[in-house]
Amino acid sequence: MILRIGQDEPGSPMSRTATRADRGLRAERTDFLLHRRGLEKRIGPSRASSVSIAAPDRTMPGRFTRSLRRSSPHGLIFSRAFIITLRGILKSSRPRTTSRGLVLAELLSGEEMDRARLAASTGLSFPTVARIVDDLLTQGIVLEQRKIVRQGPGRHAAALNLDPRAALVVGIDLGGTHCRMVLADALGRAVVRSHEATPRELAAEELAGWLVDGVQTLVRDHADDMPLRAVAIGLPGVVAATADRVVGSQNLGQIVGTAFVEAITAGMPAPVVVGNDSNFGLRGELHFGGIPEDETAVLFSLGTGLGSAVAIDRHLLVGSEGLLGEFGRLRLPGRRERLRDLVSGAGLVAYARSKGAAIGSAAEIFADREQHAALVAEVREALVHLVSITALAYEPGRILFTGGFSDSLDQPMLNEVRDEVAETVGVLAELRHSRLGQAGGLVGAMAAALGRSYRSMGVDEQTATTVRADPAEVIAALTASPVVHRSREPSLSRTVLNGRNP
Numbered sequence: 009m010i011l012r013i014g015q016d017e018p019g020s021p022m023s024r025t026a027t028r029a030d031r032g033l034r035a036e037r038t039d040f041l042l043h044r045r046g047l048e049k050r051i052g053p054s055r056a057s058s059v060s061i062a063a064p065d066r067t068m069p070g071r072f073t074r075s076l077r078r079s080s081p082h083g084l085i086f087s088r089a090f091i092i093t094l095r096g097i098l099k100s101s102r103p104r105t106t107s108r109g110l111v112l113a114e115l116l117s118g119e120e121m122d123r124a125r126l127a128a129s130t131g132l133s134f135p136t137v138a139r140i141v142d143d144l145l146t147q148g149i150v151l152e153q154r155k156i157v158r159q160g161p162g163r164h165a166a167a168l169n170l171d172p173r174a175a176l177v178v179g180i181d182l183g184g185t186h187c188r189m190v191l192a193d194a195l196g197r198a199v200v201r202s203h204e205a206t207p208r209e210l211a212a213e214e215l216a217g218w219l220v221d222g223v224q225t226l227v228r229d230h231a232d233d234m235p236l237r238a239v240a241i242g243l244p245g246v247v248a249a250t251a252d253r254v255v256g257s258q259n260l261g262q263i264v265g266t267a268f269v270e271a272i273t274a275g276m277p278a279p280v281v282v283g284n285d286s287n288f289g290l291r292g293e294l295h296f297g298g299i300p301e302d303e304t305a306v307l308f309s310l311g312t313g314l315g316s317a318v319a320i321d322r323h324l325l326v327g328s329e330g331l332l333g334e335f336g337r338l339r340l341p342g343r344r345e346r347l348r349d350l351v352s353g354a355g356l357v358a359y360a361r362s363k364g365a366a367i368g369s370a371a372e373i374f375a376d377r378e379q380h381a382a383l384v385a386e387v388r389e390a391l392v393h394l395v396s397i398t399a400l401a402y403e404p405g406r407i408l409f410t411g412g413f414s415d416s417l418d419q420p421m422l423n424e425v426r427d428e429v430a431e432t433v434g435v436l437a438e439l440r441h442s443r444l445g446q447a448g449g450l451v452g453a454m455a456a457a458l459g460r461s462y463r464s465m466g467v468d469e470q471t472a473t474t475v476r477a478d479p480a481e482v483i484a485a486l487t488a489s490p491v492v493h494r495s496r497e498p499s500l501s502r503t504v505l506n507g508r509n510p
Contacts, residue, residue, distance in 0.1 A: 107132055112467045116195070122165035123138055148171060151168070172194050179450055181450040183259075183285065186205060188450045192454050198489035202222060208259075220272065240457035242284065253269055255329055258312075286333075289315075296444060299406070302321055303406065307407075310351060312352065312413075336352065347390055356370045357370055405438065
């Protein structure tokens with residue numbers, strides 16, 4: 009079944025006629041239009057498979073000028089009145105949700121708004137905006153602040169702001185070595201953070217329980233009666249597009265499969281968003297790192313392992329099995345080693361030791377480049393291979409590097425790699441370290457949790473992607489937020505401010 013649906017101009021006569029025509033039948037007939045199963049129940053499978061709605065004639069804005077046709081031996085053509093009714097059903101079946109989402113998205117932008125300005129910026133009628141605002145005030149999501157003084161006649165208007173206490177979210181960046189959490193309000197302003205060593209020895213369910221306890225501790229000690237709306241966790245592994253299982257993980261093998269995801273979803277006190285940590289890292293850069301909206305960007309997360317993420321026009325690319333961009337699995341040309349064996353912390357340490365180097369960390373290799381010149385040269389060649397593949401696959405405008413291992417790659421080395429790749433494959437991309445550094449994955453997880461929270465308030469997914477918080481304000485709040493260190497015993501914690509006991 010193909011549904012090709014055009015939209016009338018907002019407020020057009022046709023739109024108003026359709027709205028009146030469908031009153032009382034909205035829910036039932038929307039199901040008729042939008043769900044194949046509903047069509048089959050009403051008109052039978054064979055007929056449902058052949059229904060289509062033609063697009064409107066754009067030469068006549070605001071009017072539905074074509075007929076709804078159903079292919080059959082008799083060439084049946086539905087009446088214009090029936091078409092108008094169906095059009096009205098589709099447009100008006102979601103008005104409260106869509107209109108509410110538009111109003112909330114404007115308020116989430118952080119700009120000072122009143123009802124009149126909300127009506128002008130959303131294109132909604134003033135009565136509709138007033139009704140939605142009254143609902144949001146009653147629900148405690150929006151606050152009326154000071155009066156806005158206007159020039160000329162008319163009453164002063166009340167400024168409206170989203171109440172930051174309307175929701176709390178938690179973002180989690182789970183790494184193979186460290187685990188970071190942030191508790192933030194509805195505007196993305198951090199309340200408190202935690203930073204712990206990841207207990208790698210725990211089994212899947214136990215690790216999930218440890219994370220759940222961490223979230224519950226943060227909420228119990230710092231929520232101040234604000235409701236927790238969503239939790240998002242970035243995992244150091246390949247996550248299926250369905251987000252119900254982990255396909256593979258080099259550093260935390262116990263999270264592979266469904267047991268870990270099921271345990272953490274069941275245990276968390278709020279809806280959970282699960283994703284790959286590199287994807288969340290790039291999401292953080294897109295929201296708060298100043299990447300242009302129309303640019304293709306790639307992020308390499310080089311820490312204990314090697315992860316990557318790519319976004320085109322701010323849309324993250326994700327494969328069905330989560331393997332898109334997992335270049336670390338590729339073998340180096342003519343060798344048994346994989347890219348991740350030379351371009352990751354754990355991989356390089358293991359490889360160096362197999363060559364007889366007595367080192368404790370990858371940083372030691374780059375700290376004495378003269379002694380380890382051969383290893384550094386191999387890392388550089390592996391980087392050239394990695395960036396060349398990426399350049400040909402996506403033609404990115406910039407490639408960002410983050411993670412502890414990337415700290416050892418100075419800008420001169422990245423410039424050398426950039427120039428060699430440009431000469432070899434003809435793609436010139438900017439190579440640099442990410443602006444957010446290791447905070448990118450954490451604020452990216454927070455952004456994912458905020459998106460889930462906004463949807464629970466009535467902002468649809470497409471509108472939620474348009475919400476833009478002030479990057480400087482978000483990062484400043486994150487930096488200034490206190491850090492909590494948990495005891496390994498549940499429910500015991502102590503707070504450290506800027507690395508010192510209070």
